[in-house]
Amino acid sequence: MTSATPVGSAPAPLTRSVRVGYGMGSVATGAFGTVPGLMLLPYLTDTLGVAAVLAGLVVVLPKAWDVVLNPVAGRISDRTVDPRGARRPWLLRAGIALAAGFALLFAGPDLDSRVLETTWVLVVFLACASAYAFFQVPFVAMPAEITQDYGERTRLMTWRVAILALTILLAGATAPVIRDAVGGRDGYRVMGLVMAGLILVGVVGAYRGTRRAPIGAVDPGPGTLRDQLRVVAGARDFRLLLTTFVLQALATGCMLAGVDYLAGDVLGRDGSATVLFVCFVGPALLLTPVWSAVGARVGKRRAYTAASLVLALGAAVAATAQVAPAAAVFAAVALVGVGYAGCQVFPLAMLPDVAAADARTTGENRAGVYTGVWTAGETLGLALGPGLFALVLALGDYRSGTTGDVAQPDSAVTAITLGFSVLPAVLVVASLWWLARYRLDDELDQQTAHPQESA
DSSP states (O other), rough: BBBSOOTTOOOOOOOOOHHHHTTTTHHHHHHHHHHIIIHHHIIIIIISSOOHHHHHHHHHHHHHHHHHHHHHHHHHHHHTOOOOTTTTTHHHHHHHHHHHHHHHTTOOEEEEEEEEHHHHHHHHHHHHHHHHHHHHHHHTTTHHHHOOOHHHHHHHHHHHHHHHHHHHHHHHHHHHHHHHHHHHHHHHHHHHHHHHHHHHHHHHHHHHHHTTOOBBBBBEOSSSSHHHHHHHHHHHHHHHHHHHHHHHHHHHHHHHHHHHIIIIIIITTTHHHHHHHHHHHHHEEEHHHHHHHHHHHHHHHHHHHHHHHHHHHHHGGGTTTTOOOOHHHHHHHHHHHHHHHHHHHHHHHHHHHHHHHHHHHHHOOHHHHHHHHHHOOOOOOHHHHHHHEEEHHHHHTTOOOOOSSSOOOOHHHHHHHHHHHHHHHHHHHHHHHHTTTOOOOHHHHHHHHHHHHHH
């Protein structure tokens, strides 16, 4: 492996402009990762009148396609890496296609056919998911090549997650407001255009902001994609970390999908969706640096465990939504947000550790394959979340409609509450069984504390 850093010297810290520039990519990933999960299922069930189970399939299938496509995108981006940072052009090309596709997603014409209108959403969302794969995978792969420093990756991820949290807050809070202010299907169309513009800002910002980032050069791993996937599958710490993250992405997907339903059918208060979302994401703006400091003190794995427990506790408390005052529900969701901040910082800082450890051992670049598999897992979790929530709605006899004001039976209200709270809490707690067996963090911590012994 070659790098801009001389052998035996400490890696130079990244400049603030590079950290911020890289973090700008989270504007695109945050907007696309949040708004469909928040708005697409209600759009299908309450505006197009699609049955809950079918609507869940429409949301899940394009993301399931990404599970197949992401490792391929990772392998392709590995093959195009050079010391000039050849992953960057993928950000621009795929990012522009993603923004254009998102503008069309909610802009389907009035076709007087539920089948055709549902097909429009499915096909356009599939195109968006394909473009997103070729943006997200190179973007997530870059930290393993930008810096070889264990602590610097956490600092880089702190900027990324802070910008991600701000984007999620901005997109998630304003998307329902724009929709409601305009009203009807036109509200969704205008919202889609505004969010497409936000995605484009992130794409251009990341492309320009990383132009001066140091990029180490590592030879691409030999063999076919199948050979590379077999090697990655044999990386024990990666498997454990990925399983933890996918289960937590599944939990997050359930909660995102449930926000609009909890606000309208359980709390029954105007503006509750925006308040819930601010409570969910707002703490990350303040606490991401705090979690970073905690990780530096106790290690990434231990801090990740603590953040997960806080998230699970908040989700469990939210189960009181049917009987507790709205303020208590908002407070519970804010506690979820405190944990969510850490659950974003640490796995994203630990992934480059895994890829870089492999590169140091083999001298081969599999960062794109690692991140391709990682983003495939994340995509699957975030996609199955709304699908799982839709299944819970169906079990609760949720009634779809085209006016958005259909009266729901008590069973549906209970299903919404449990799908938003208890189910995510159980998933997060279960994920810790795998995280407890992750060991790379301890090894890297020892190397940092005793560099002479590890040399």
